[in-house]
Amino acid sequence: MSWRDKVAGLKAKAPAKARSRSPGANSRAVSYATSPLLASKTPPWRSKFLVALVGLAFCGLLGRALFVQVIDKQFFQRQGEIRYARTLELQASRGRIVDRNGLILASSVPAPSLWADPKDFEADTAQRKQLAKLLGMTGKELTDRLDSNDNYVWLRRQVDDQVAKDVAALNLSGIHQVREYKRKYPEGEAATHVVGFTDVEGKGQEGSELAHQKDLAGRDGTRRVIKDRLGRVVEDIGDSVAAVDGRDVELSIDSKVQFFAYQRIRNAVAENKAKAGSVVVLDARSGEVLALANFPSYTPADRRNLSGEQLRNRALTDTFEPGSTVKPFIAAWALETNRVKPDTVLHTAPGKIQMGGFTISDSHAHGDLTVSEVIQKSSNIGSMRMGLMFQPREMWELYTQVGFGQKPQIAFPGAVTGRLRPYKTWKPVEQATMSYGYGLSASLFQIAQAYTVFANDGELIPATLTKSATPEAHVGGLRVVSPATAKTVRQMLSLVTGPGGTAPKAQAMGYSVGGKSGTAYKQEGKGYATKKYRSWFVGIAPISDPRIIVAVMVDEPSNGKWYGGDVAAPVFSDLVQQTLRTLGVQPDIDVKTQIITRDVPAEEESF
Amino acid sequence: MTRLNVLLLVALIFSAIYLVRVSHESRRLFADLDKARNEERLLASEFERLKSDKQSQATPLRVEKTARDKLAMRTATPAITQYVEVARAVNAASANGGTR
Numbered sequence: 272m273s274w275r276d277k278v279a280g281l282k283a284k285a286p287a288k289a290r291s292r293s294p295g296a297n298s299r300a301v302s303y304a305t306s307p308l309l310a311s312k313t314p315p316w317r318s319k320f321l322v323a324l325v326g327l328a329f330c331g332l333l334g335r336a337l338f339v340q341v342i343d344k345q346f347f348q349r350q351g352e353i354r355y356a357r358t359l360e361l362q363a364s365r366g367r368i369v370d371r372n373g374l375i376l377a378s379s380v381p382a383p384s385l386w387a388d389p390k391d392f393e394a395d396t397a398q399r400k401q402l403a404k405l406l407g408m409t410g411k412e413l414t415d416r417l418d419s420n421d422n423y424v425w426l427r428r429q430v431d432d433q434v435a436k437d438v439a440a441l442n443l444s445g446i447h448q449v450r451e452y453k454r455k456y457p458e459g460e461a462a463t464h465v466v467g468f469t470d471v472e473g474k475g476q477e478g479s480e481l482a483h484q485k486d487l488a489g490r491d492g493t494r495r496v497i498k499d500r501l502g503r504v505v506e507d508i509g510d511s512v513a514a515v516d517g518r519d520v521e522l523s524i525d526s527k528v529q530f531f532a533y534q535r536i537r538n539a540v541a542e543n544k545a546k547a548g549s550v551v552v553l554d555a556r557s558g559e560v561l562a563l564a565n566f567p568s569y570t571p572a573d574r575r576n577l578s579g580e581q582l583r584n585r586a587l588t589d590t591f592e593p594g595s596t597v598k599p600f601i602a603a604w605a606l607e608t609n610r611v612k613p614d615t616v617l618h619t620a621p622g623k624i625q626m627g628g629f630t631i632s633d634s635h636a637h638g639d640l641t642v643s644e645v646i647q648k649s650s651n652i653g654s655m656r657m658g659l660m661f662q663p664r665e666m667w668e669l670y671t672q673v674g675f676g677q678k679p680q681i682a683f684p685g686a687v688t689g690r691l692r693p694y695k696t697w698k699p700v701e702q703a704t705m706s707y708g709y710g711l712s713a714s715l716f717q718i719a720q721a722y723t724v725f726a727n728d729g730e731l732i733p734a735t736l737t738k739s740a741t742p743e744a745h746v747g748g749l750r751v752v753s754p755a756t757a758k759t760v761r762q763m764l765s766l767v768t769g770p771g772g773t774a775p776k777a778q779a780m781g782y783s784v785g786g787k788s789g790t791a792y793k794q795e796g797k798g799y800a801t802k803k804y805r806s807w808f809v810g811i812a813p814i815s816d817p818r819i820i821v822a823v824m825v826d827e828p829s830n831g832k833w834y835g836g837d838v839a840a841p842v843f844s845d846l847v848q849q850t851l852r853t854l855g856v857q858p859d860i861d862v863k864t865q866i867i868t869r870d871v872p873a874e875e876e877s878f
Numbered sequence: 879m880t881r882l883n884v885l886l887l888v889a890l891i892f893s894a895i896y897l898v899r900v901s902h903e904s905r906r907l908f909a910d911l912d913k914a915r916n917e918e919r920l921l922a923s924e925f926e927r928l929k930s931d932k933q934s935q936a937t938p939l940r941v942e943k944t945a946r947d948k949l950a951m952r953t954a955t956p957a958i959t960q961y962v963e964v965a966r967a968v969n970a971a972s973a974n975g976g977t978r
Contacts, residue, residue, distance in 0.1 A: 364923070380927035381920075432927065452923070457934040496912075504912040505905035530938035781956025848955070858956040 356508060357498050363489030364452065365473055366517030368466055368480070370526045371559070371738045375457055376466045377480065379473070382429035382453035385438060389417045389424055391445030398441060405437050406430070428471060429453040454480070458526055460568040461533040464584040465524055465560075465736065467684075468571045477582070479522060479736065482682045489517035521738040523559035528552055531849045533564035536823070539842045540566045543828035549586040550842065551719040552850055553820040555726035555811065558734045558748075561819065561850065563587075563716070585826070586715045587686045593675070593718050594708035594789040594878055595773075595835070596809050598654045599725065601706050602646055603760045604669050605657040607752045613759055614641045619652040627700035631655055631707075633877040647766040649773045649788065649876035651707040658706020659699075666702065667694035672751050673721040673731055675713050680733045689713040707877075708789070715807065719822035722809050725761055726817035728754035761785055765814045773876035774836035777810055779847040781858030786810020786821075786843060788835030790878040793827065803827050808839035812847040813859040821846050836873045 304310055339347055368377040385406070394402065403413040406427045416424055429451055430438075438446065454469050456462070467478020474488075475481035492514035497506040536548040552562040569581040583589065605611045622636030633650050645653030658666065671677060676691025690712040697705070704710045713721075716734065723732040730748035752760075764785030768777040774788040789807045792799035807824040811817045823839040823846070832838055851858075945951040 364926075375930050375933050378926055378930045379923075380930055381923045455927070455930045455934075457930050457937060459934075459937070459939075461937075461939070499905065499909070503909035505909050507908075527938050534939070849953075852954065852956075857961045858959075 355497050355499075357496055359494045359496055359504075361492035361494055361512075361514035362450075362452070363491050363514040364516050365454070365469075365489060366483075366487040366519045368483075368487070368520050368522060370522055370524045370529070371561075372525065373521075374526045376462055376522065376524070376526070377454050377456050379452040380455045381432060382451055383432070383435040383448040384428040384451045385426040385430060385435065386447055386449060387417060387424050387426050388445045388447070389421060392417060392443070393445060394441075394443050398443060402438065402441060402443065402446075405434055405441075454571075456571040458530065459572070460570050461530045461564065462524065462526065463568055463571045464565050464586075465522065465529070465563050466571070468574065477684065478584070479520060479683070481684050482736075483520045486520055487517040490515040523554070523557075523561065523736055523738045524563070525561045525853065527853050528846075528850050529562040529564060532562035532846055533566070533568065535842050535845050535849075536564055536825075537566045537568075539823075539825055539838065542830065543825055543832060543838050544830040545825045545838075546827040547580070547585055548823070548825045548842075549589075549715050550824075550846065551586050551716055551820075551822045552846060553719050553723065553734055553822075555723060555817040555820050556732075557739050558720070558723060558732035559739060560734055560736050563736075584685060586822075586824075587679075587681075587683060588714065589826075590687055590689045590712040590714050591805055591824075592709050592711065592791055592794070593713050594791045595649045595876060596718055596787045596789045596807065597670075597675075597706075597708040597711075598646055598649065599760050599764060599787055600669060600673060600721070601654050601657050601666075602642055602763065603725070603752045603756050604665070605642070605660060606759055607756045608661075610660045611642050611657060613643045613763070616641055617645060617650075617653045617656045619645070619650050619656075622652070624652055624655070626703055627698065629700050629704070631703060634875045643763045643766060646760075646763040646787070647769075647772045648874050649767075649878075651877040654707040655703045659703060661702075661706075663694035663697045663702055666705065667691070667697075669751070670705075670711065672749060673724055674717050675711055675721065677717075679714075679716060679720060681716075681736060683736055686716070687714055689717055709791075715822050715824045718807075718809050719820050722811060722820045722822070723748065724751045725757050725764065726811045726820055727757070729757040761811065761814050761817070764811065768810070768840075771874055772836075773834070773874050774808060774840040774843075775873055776836060777808060777840035777843045779812060779844045779851075781860060782812050782847055782851055782856075783814045783860045784810050784812040784844070784847055785814040786840075788840060788876055790833060790835045790876060792878070802829075804833040806833055806835040806838040808835045808843045810843050810847070812851060813856065815859050818854065818856050819847065819850055821850070834873065834876060836876060 365379045367375055367379075370376055399413065400410060403410045406413065408416075408427075413426075416426065426446070435448055439448065452473065453471075454473070456466060456468070458466070463478070465478055467480035467482075468476055469480050470476050475484040480487065492512040494507065494511040495509040496504045497508060499505045532550040532552055536550045539545070540548040547566060549565045550562060551560065553559070554561055563584075563586050565583070565585045567581045569577055602611075606613070611617075616639045619633060619637045619640050623630055623632045631651055633652055637644075637648060637650055637653075640648065640650055640653050642653075642657070644650075645657070661669075670691055676689055678688045679686045692711075701710050720734040721731070723734070724730065727748060729752040730750050732748040762785075764787060765783060766772055766785075767787055768774050768784050774786065777784055777786055777788075786809055789809070791805050792801065793803040793805050794800075795803070805824065805826055806828055807822065809820070809822040811820050821843050823842045825838045825842075828838045
């Protein structure tokens, strides 16, 4: 017997009983008591009504089910998902910046950030004191910070791993950690102008960090997961986008050379009581920058109270009139166009020439000088005589070809163009002054790059800050003068550092060098300041087979010496020795010859 | 017929319980895997930190200072350096242990 039959049987019995006990009553009435006294008559609609009510309730439930399951399904599914699914950020790590030998110049290290929930925060006085000490603030600063917001307060962002561990060990409630990364710069202030820095969000702000932001940054990924009650990830759902880590950037910088260059220019600035100084060291064959240092500098890890003076990458952003350092270019072009020979005699007496209401003078009268001697003794008048042999257009093209007035082809923020006015607006006197380096301006970097013409047998090589893919390969450049001319000019440049030249102090032990010193009054407003100088030296070593170009600039030396040959040349000499030794270049001259020329007094150069 | 049904019921119940067990196990293992992956990332970044720490301890500044002050070393100048060619160096080394 199935349950259906039983229920049917029960239903059948009940009315039969009612009928038997109270005959005459409505056959469909339900009796509620066994005693006839208590039996009351119920109207038949009542049971119908109840059944209808129950039916209606069922309909309501059905409708609700329909609403939840079909009509508004998405809303409920979404609400459910919010409660168990989480989207996790996959942080891409920022690429490293390494030097040419793979030594790290910048890398990302974990640095947790600490935040507090002031409502939850509980600590007694001793704990507060300890916490403040760990965070490097005073007790009052900590209290102020906690009072500044009700829900969320950064206690300190990007602290050292150890500090974070110590804070966690205090075991205070209401203090939480967020995993973050910060940049670390092992080379510190020595390389900071090249490497630059990032902001707290890890975005490049200066230097290579900014120039290579795209390569370094990488792309963050995301991942959908299901988390359980304990916060553990138990399942991956949906598509996950993998994080793409930033690429490493390889700079052409050599840390050792860079450090030495920085140290040497720092000392030179201190020795000469100067305002600032810059150094550029170029690989003469590939145009790679081996070092680029400036003083004053700053520590990239601690950038509070930074001044523009410290931040400025002077070698690239400061322009000045290149002065005597352009004379070799004038001589080279005069030789190239067969207007002069190295031993052609030029009249420079009496050391002063009036031209267009302007006096062009040498620091002292020289009489008749050959072209070589003009370069060696840095005669303004001799250089002017050669310069006036050219058409203005010719000279403009020469300067443009070697990169003056042209933005350096270098991926680096802030590199300046310098100034070279179009030749059509030149007055004759301007052409005269321009032939010894006044009336145009360039950065130290541009001057160093221009000297690749002499170092590379007449070809200009664009300088680069990134390591070239093919080491030791000879880079083809823009031909400016013939190899023979470049060789002749190199010999002239080596005379500058010899006896009777303007910079005997540039000599390096064991290596033949050649270069050109420069000294200038500083431009102030419209005129020239009388007691403020700028001294520099640009040179090539070894002169017999050029490997490096070193450019040194010292701003406002004020310790009694201001000639480029006295102030900048010694820095050049030290750098050449150190750098060539680091590169493993064999000395090309007998060491003993060096000692003889040491005490020869420097020739005063014209500026 | 009833027996078969009972058998199937038991099988069903067993399979259901087994499913619960397996999915629990898989979640547990996945959580472990995730933990291990996190740890790997942590160790990698720690490694990176140590590498850069190591280099901060070996900057040219420090090396030079230590070499000069503690070890009393001097910079080699060309005057006290003997340069030898690579080809000759091999011969010299085999003959009398030539140095550079």
